[in-house]
Amino acid sequence: MPNQAAALELAAVTKAYGETVAVDAVSLKIPAGTYCCLLGPSGCGKSSTLRMIAGHEFISAGDVMIGDTVVNDLPPAKRGTAMMFQNYALFPHLSVRDNVAFSLKMAGIGKAERLRRADELLDLVDMAKYGERLPSQLSGGQQQRVALARALVTNPTVLLLDEPLSALDPFLRIRMRAELKRYQREFGISFIHVTHSQEEAMALADMVVVMNDGRIEQVGSPREVFNAPRTTFVARFMGGHNIVPEGGRNYAVRADRLKLVAATPPQAANTATVTDVEYQGMTVHVAMTRKDGTELLATLAEAEFDRSPVKVGDVVAVAWQPADRHELAA
Structure with a gap:
């Protein structure tokens, strides 16, 4: 079973690359069990924010809290988060089953237990019958399900998804976003999903965070953000509005x-x-x-x-x- 869901809080989190500020003192509270989409154009800071939460990017200033713990100095494996990457990052030489079990192997969990857990997750994402295949023998949608199973097998309190649907064709993208929403409900943990697609964010999110130029422009439910944009940028970016x-x-x-x-x-x-x-x-x-x-x-x-x-x-x-x-x- 998954870990208990945890709230996530960013307190004035900043990421600077030399003189360039990619994320500028962002503060945000994401309640436990929320499907949150970080939405904005390329270069707005959403992926840098996600990587700082994951521990894949050093925080220049501010704090990231998961539950009651400030995780700034914790390595990724100790944060209770799991990351699902844009290109899925599956090991090409490992079977589907071994890909899913890999992080448990690194954690020192015995072979029988880690394979049992891997099979349980593959069954959840309807990929059990493909357990012995290599990633190259799968379609894009099947690879995505394997990547999702691999992320969830560690029982994270927060799942981080970096443009997880961008590599899929439009019809599959629509089907897979419905599945992502279903998995989030079943697991009851927070999914934090980076996307530049307004349609994707509105279809998936309980909470939309619109970012621009390293800052948060607006936070709200999809309907709040679409029906009551606060700024010209949000109105233009969400589309469907006249200024x-x-x-x-x-x-x-x-x-x-x-x-x-x-x-x-x-x-x-x-x-x-x-x-x-x-x-x-x-x-x-x-x-x-x-x-x-x-x-x-x-x-x-x-x-x-x-x-x-x-x-x-x-x-x-x-x-x-x-x-x-x-x-x-x-």
């Missing part, structure tokens, strides 16, 4: 809340010229530009678009409800 300047302030309005009507007359307030129409199956995306240069995007249901179709070059009036306008921090 609308009005009265010297910036507002976010979701693209699916915009309504389009024929502009009569074309000089009416809040008009825009259609610059692109993109069919997406269930929805149609209409891109527009206002006279002040503000770019807008409306996501319309297919039937709604068909009732009042527009084409490139049309001038339309754009409207939304006041309640759909969300003010952004300066």
Whole structure:
């Protein structure tokens, strides 16, 4: 059985490479048993943060606490964490079973016990029948399951996942994220998952941490972060929002809340010229530009678009409800 779940806390954690600050005094509390996604563009500091938690990266300043223990000076194997790497890092010359059992072997656990534990984990991830195969004889999704079993076999209190789905094709990625969520619920421990995919974070996380330029921009549930972005960066990065300047302030309005009507007359307030129409199956995306240069995007249901179709070059009036306008921090 897994260890008891533990809370994780970062207190002003900083990582500097010479003059370059990759992670800038990040403070964060992740409750025990949480699926947390660190989300942001390349270079935002999310992977460096994960590696400092794991003990694979030296902490320049601040503290990492797991449960009641400050783990800054503990080696990775003593922290109660396990890491699942982006490329899975399976040993090519070892069988699947021996790959999963390897860390237990290093810990001095007897052969019978470590193979029993390995078989138990392989059964959990539906890979028991592949135990004697080599990693090269597996598909990408199967390799991912083996890497997950190998990480979980040590009974970690926190599992760390570095872009674990990025090597998979889109269809498999969707299936595997559902499995990751299921394993997290079954084990009851915290999963801390680094990703640059907004869709992945929203599908998986209880808690989304949006990072930018080494700092945390916003923390919240997926719905909180998407529906109430605090900053222009979060609104733009999460996508699906228009940034609308009005009265010297910036507002976010979701693209699916915009309504389009024929502009009569074309000089009416809040008009825009259609610059692109993109069919997406269930929805149609209409891109527009206002006279002040503000770019807008409306996501319309297919039937709604068909009732009042527009084409490139049309001038339309754009409207939304006041309640759909969300003010952004300066």
